[in-house]
Amino acid sequence: xxxxxxxxxxxxxxxxxxxxxxxxxxxxxxxxxxxxxxxxxxxxxxxxxxxxxxxxxxxxxxxxxxxxxxxxxxxxxxxxxxxxxxxxxxxxxxxxxxxxxxxxxxxxxxxxxxxxxxxxxxxxxxxxxxxxxxxxxxxxxxxxxxxxxxxxxxxxxxxxxxxxxxxxxxxxxxxxxxxxxxxxxxxxxxxxxxxxxxxxxxxxxxxxxxxxxxxxxxxxx
Numbered sequence: 001x002x003x004x005x006x007x008x009x010x011x012x013x014x015x016x017x018x019x020x021x022x023x024x025x026x027x028x029x030x031x032x033x034x035x036x037x038x039x040x041x042x043x044x045x046x047x048x049x050x051x052x053x054x055x056x057x058x059x060x061x062x063x064x065x066x067x068x069x070x071x072x073x074x075x076x077x078x079x080x081x082x083x084x085x086x087x088x089x090x091x092x093x094x095x096x097x098x099x100x101x102x103x104x105x106x107x108x109x110x111x112x113x114x115x116x117x118x119x120x121x122x123x124x125x126x127x128x129x130x131x132x133x134x135x136x137x138x139x140x141x142x143x144x145x146x147x148x149x150x151x152x153x154x155x156x157x158x159x160x161x162x163x164x165x166x167x168x169x170x171x172x173x174x175x176x177x178x179x180x181x182x183x184x185x186x187x188x189x190x191x192x193x194x195x196x197x198x199x200x201x202x203x204x205x206x207x208x209x210x211x212x213x214x215x216x217x218x219x220x221x
Contacts, residue, residue, distance in 0.1 A: 018108065029071065031070075034067075045058070135159070
């Protein structure tokens with residue numbers, strides 16, 4: 001998905017949307033630039049490519065290495081802004097920031113076109129507040145003007161809150177003793193108030209779908 005973001009960075013509108021999304025996330029990035037570098041022909045010659053393809057690259061304009069550069073404000077010892085410092089996304093940014101960028105193109109495209117986006121383990125490598133921020137983009141009618149939908153799997157119980165989801169938007173999975181998995185909605189439970197503390201009740205086992213952990217003992221090392 002990083003490649004998709006880099007491809008769309010050629011379009012000014014996408015870049016504006018991406019920078020705006022990044023700034024709302026409060027991850028310290030002021031701007032994003034697409035960097036292109038020519039790959040030397042002697043490097044191309046050493047690549048394990050089919051001969052015909054290698055010949056085509058060598059006789060054409062060659063290959064280019066694309067990367068995303070993030071710009072951060074730079075401060076002196078007196079906390080005065082003195083310019084910008086540049087990081088290469090893949091090499092110098094955190095795993096969370098990298099994942100945020102990987103999801104940026106699919107999220108922006110989904111919101112723009114009113115599609116359905118499915119993400120497995122949305123919260124992996126992301127700060128909990130950033131995960132909530134991304135979810136709220138889909139709840140905000142000013143942003144989600146075309147009724148786009150986000151479907152995701154998560155293990156983050158902090159998201160089980162009525163301020164984030166209605167009962168019919170929360171689905172749980174439970175595996176039985178034979179390895180079969182049942183999928184059911186919180187709305188299927190009777191007497192669950194719409195303002196209930198979903199996370200607390202879930203951890204208490206009221207809705208099922210919680211692992212039953214056993215004590216682990218090491219008899220010998």
